Amino acid sequence: MLSLFEFFRRQRKAYSGNLGRLSLFRDKLANYSVNFKDTQGVLDRNHSSALYNEVSAQDIATLERLTGLCGQELKDHVLNVQNQAYAIGPWPCVEGLYFLKGHMKNHPFYSTMLGQAEKSDALLCEVATFMGIEVRKAIMDGYPASNIIGTDLHQGFIDAGFSLFGDRVGQRPAFVSGDFFDSALLNLDASSPVSELTDEKLNLKQLNSLTPLVGRCTFVYAALFIHLFDLKGQREAIKRLAALLKPEKGATVFGRDSNGVTPGTAHLLDPAGQRVMLNMPAMSAGERKAAWEDALGAGTVSFEQIDTPEDDLYLSSHIRGAASVKITWALWTVTRL
Template sequence: MPNPESPVPPERIPPLDSELLSLSEKDITFLRTYISPDDHKVRERILDIQKRAYAEYPYPCVRAFNFVNLFMAENPIYSTIVDAGRGGHTLFLDLGCHMGTDVRKLVCDGYPASNVVGCDLRPQYFDFGYELFGDTDTCPIHFFADNVFDAPFFMFDFPGTTVARTTAQNPPAFGSVTHLSQLCGTLTHIYTGALFHLFNEEVQYTLALQLAELLKWTPGATVFGRHQGLEKAGKIDDPLGR
């Protein structure tokens, strides 16, 4: 399948624009707590991380500073998710977590860090996150790199015949997880932000099945997120030509 992080010709990459940095009061409060009470230092740190991350992966979301916006916390079901986490016996995955801003906010709001993991395709994003928030040695959240499309299917025998699935009864300690396949049937909450729209319809369908494979079949189990879409089916006009 197409890799959304395929190399992009330099002439297609838009230049950075610091004026695109837009922070809500919630964003600013969180960043002051995590980075510095000095707004100038916060801005300098954000611009430095953006410049270096964009040089490696020129994503529109990096150019637009989305990596410091608390999108997950704006979701209508967010408070319900946090309350469920506080009650215990839940496991949370942020798939496509990028630098881990959303899950840091989640833990800050009371979801137990020991029950939260972040996964992305590129481990470099985690390093940028540690630098951004200055918590390399103190961040309690476990991050690991994996490709969701490499996780095996157990639930379906294509082209659509449902087969028995054995739900994992004893999920591994989150701090030891290195592959998504270890989480099959264990997750109570899955967040995917700005992930589905990177792929065509066929691959999106496969991704949805993979998420269902990871989810624990229990009342309250939830997949939520945010994605760009069109009023009519078709491909998003990607200025990077991918």
């Protein structure tokens, strides 16, 4: 199993030279070295069991439908897959069992997206799909599986999703792995102009990159992704996400990221109101709106943002050894006019 230091060392090597995006990973390494100092890359089964017991009844019901398991059998299965994923990378999302908790269903745009699911060409691409709970929940709610694809940096997390949900090979959703900032996954220079694209329906399961999707996605979803990078990297991520969007009215990119009350800082507070732990370079609503308008064209899109209450404990008692902290989230939506 990778130590936390080795995991981030490999992350640093993998992202070397890409827009200075590793500055945040270095910050994370410095902070996590304290919060994870006693874990040594090994999960506490009792701790994980307690966290599982806190998963909402709605999310458990979704897991039961997707896996065909229930009760203790489901719990044991989930915790075994958690160990598999933690060996790939000791992310807080793994330890906190956030791969079980789909957030797209709670986004204000979700019902609108489902209402357009009958359109034969309404492609949905999820960036940073992790183990794929979001795409599977969307399919369960009626979105055509043939029109959904997910992508993640690590194929190992996608494979862990196959283990978790037990998809039959022929019935698996479409996924492709790779570095979203790498031209091997998404080459904006080599892609054909949108005007030259044919109406031929893509077989998403045959894709080995996202390049054929440039200008062809009606919906793009990216949650807990953009805020991973420094501000320069965030703007580049927005530019690349925007490139996937179809040039038609109603095409929408939406997601969820940490919400900076003061531009340039994330809203992570301890009970006394002091900022602690990670200093994620979160965009303010104004900065986020400006970045999307720069990518898609001022006056051509609408931007909406809803801030969550301050009781969403993403980095709190869920992480052993961490301080008790709170974080707010920005649920944002960008739609072509």
